Amino acid sequence: MANTDGPTRQKIRVAAYELLKEKGVDGLSMRALADRLHIKAPSLYKHVQDKDEIVADLQARGLEEFGAAIKKAGKSKRAKALTYRKWALENPHLYEITVSIPLLRDRIPAGLEDGVTAMIIEITGKDHEQARAVWALMHGLVDLEIAGRFPKDANLDLTWKRAIAMI
Amino acid sequence: MANTDGPTRQKIRVAAYELLKEKGVDGLSMRALADRLHIKAPSLYKHVQDKDEIVADLQARGLEEFGAAIKKAGKSKRAKALTYRKWALENPHLYEITVSIPLLRDRIPAGLEDGVTAMIIEITGKDHEQARAVWALMHGLVDLEIAGRFPKDANLDLTWKRAIAMI
DNA sequence: CTCCCTCGCTAACAGTGTTAGCCTGAAATT
DNA sequence: AATTTCAGGCTAACACTGTTAGCGAGGGAG
Numbered sequence: 001m002a003n004t005d006g007p008t009r010q011k012i013r014v015a016a017y018e019l020l021k022e023k024g025v026d027g028l029s030m031r032a033l034a035d036r037l038h039i040k041a042p043s044l045y046k047h048v049q050d051k052d053e054i055v056a057d058l059q060a061r062g063l064e065e066f067g068a069a070i071k072k073a074g075k076s077k078r079a080k081a082l083t084y085r086k087w088a089l090e091n092p093h094l095y096e097i098t099v100s101i102p103l104l105r106d107r108i109p110a111g112l113e114d115g116v117t118a119m120i121i122e123i124t125g126k127d128h129e130q131a132r133a134v135w136a137l138m139h140g141l142v143d144l145e146i147a148g149r150f151p152k153d154a155n156l157d158l159t160w161k162r163a164i165a166m167i
Numbered sequence: 168m169a170n171t172d173g174p175t176r177q178k179i180r181v182a183a184y185e186l187l188k189e190k191g192v193d194g195l196s197m198r199a200l201a202d203r204l205h206i207k208a209p210s211l212y213k214h215v216q217d218k219d220e221i222v223a224d225l226q227a228r229g230l231e232e233f234g235a236a237i238k239k240a241g242k243s244k245r246a247k248a249l250t251y252r253k254w255a256l257e258n259p260h261l262y263e264i265t266v267s268i269p270l271l272r273d274r275i276p277a278g279l280e281d282g283v284t285a286m287i288i289e290i291t292g293k294d295h296e297q298a299r300a301v302w303a304l305m306h307g308l309v310d311l312e313i314a315g316r317f318p319k320d321a322n323l324d325l326t327w328k329r330a331i332a333m334i
Numbered sequence: 335c336t337c338c339c340t341c342g343c344t345a346a347c348a349g350t351g352t353t354a355g356c357c358t359g360a361a362a363t364t
Numbered sequence: 365a366a367t368t369t370c371a372g373g374c375t376a377a378c379a380c381t382g383t384t385a386g387c388g389a390g391g392g393a394g
Contacts, residue, residue: 008372030351039373042352046372051351100267102314117318129322132311133304133330140307141300147269151284155296163300166333175341197382206342209383213341218382 009047011037016054017061024093025101028054055097056107062098063108065091067116070123078164080123081138085160088142096146099139124167134167176214178204183221184228191260192268195221222264223274229265230275232258234283237290247290248305248331255309263313266306291334301334 015036020028030051034041048054066087073083088095103113121131141163144150150159182203187195197218201208215221233254240250255262270280288298308330311317317326 006371029349031349040375042354042375043373045352099314099316103316127329129326130329132317132321132323132326133308133333136307136311136326136330137300137304137333138307139311140303140305143310144299144303144306147266149266149270150299154299156299159296159299159303162294162297163303166300166304173340196380198380207344209344209385210342212383 006047008037012044012047012054013057016058020058020093020097021091025097052104053107055101056104058094059098059103060108060112062091062094063112063116065094066098067119070116070119077123077167081164081167082160084138085142085145088146092146095142100143137163137166173214175204179211179214179221180224183225187225187260187264188258192264195225219271220274222268223271225261226265226270227275227279229258229261230279230283232261233265234286237283237286244290244334245331248334249327251305252309252312252327255313259313262309267310304330304333 012033016028016033019033019036023032030044031041033054034044069087070080070083073079105113117135120135121128124131124134141156141160145156150156179200183195183200186200186203190199197211198208200221201211236254237247237250240246272280284302287302288295291298291301308323308327312323317323
């Protein structure tokens with residue numbers, strides 16, 4: 001069997017993290033990851049069960065870093081919202097892997113997702129439904145922006161201002 | 168060269184449409200598409216330049232049908248918004264291909280995207296920025312719902328009610 | 335009748351994730 | 365010290381993806 005918790009596994013994790021940041025989700029292939037470690041792709045499977053394990057790990061890191069960024073932001077809704085956007089745009093690949101591909105719930109630490117969700121809920125108030133709407137608003141804005149769905153002459157700063165006013 | 172406008176091409180288009188609806192974006196492979204036409208995959212290239220041409224066509228159809236659905240909906244913002252959700256949930260694969268993967272702008276009819284955008288803008292009023300925020304809100308809600316990002320005990324009807332109230 | 339062109343085909347290439355099986359060197363056991 | 369075991373590399377291979385090259389049959393045009 002494989003050693004799924006040795007030091008090489010840690011190297012794989014950081015290499016995957018760097019590779020994701022540099023090349024994005026599409027560039028994150030097992031062979032590219034192996035290359036970075038001067039290893040052949042099949043050898044990765046001595047340390048990792050499958051690619052989803054790597055993806056899940058990155059999703060977890062994304063959620064953690066994202067949560068930390070929001071927590072560090074100012075207390076106002078406005079500051080939190082702007083931080084949401086800022087973080088997503090500064091970490092598009094990390095944002096993408098956590099939110100634009102299916103979240104591997106079974107393989108990320110339990111409670112992580114709930115923790116982030118709870119934090120977002122705190123931004124708005126105590127009503128979960130309202131909070132989800134606000135979250136959707138921010139996610140939608142960021143997602144459409146990253147996907148390039150807005151025309152490039154769109155005034156997104158102003159759009160966010162309007163969005164925050166809606167909250 | 169290839170005949171890029173014969174009757175076979177039309178068959179390819181409808182087969183692609185059906186295949187997308189049945190199997191989703193991931194199931195839309197050239198070989199699966201060819202199978203459905205009792206053809207081998209390379210033969211498709213006698214009628215179509217590449218897969219992106221097929222994807223672009225489906226994106227265009229998605230935009231058209233989506234636009235038509237919104238247009239047919241009642242005049243109120245509420246009715247339009249609920250139709251947005253209804254259509255997206257009833258046509259998840261079509262919605263996904265138009266909005267969750269990069270839009271092949273160069274290969275869909277000019278003005279189609281603008282037309283749909285303009286329609287969404289009409290839902291809210293005349294302010295483009297506000298309109299984009301509203302669009303983002305609806306898109307975010309649908310995207311998170313389709314992605315299964317909301318807990319399954321979430322009251323999404325109520326969430327949409329809150330969202331519409333925010334508009 | 336002959337030419338040619340459309341539209342099918344197979345074989346192949348580069349890429350993806352992944353499995354099977356081999357081999358080597360080092361650590362652990364006797 | 366000698367032996368055994370095994371982690372952790374390797375190559376070969378499979379099934380899948382989009383795609384290209386090149387072959388061949390059939391039908392319409394000259």
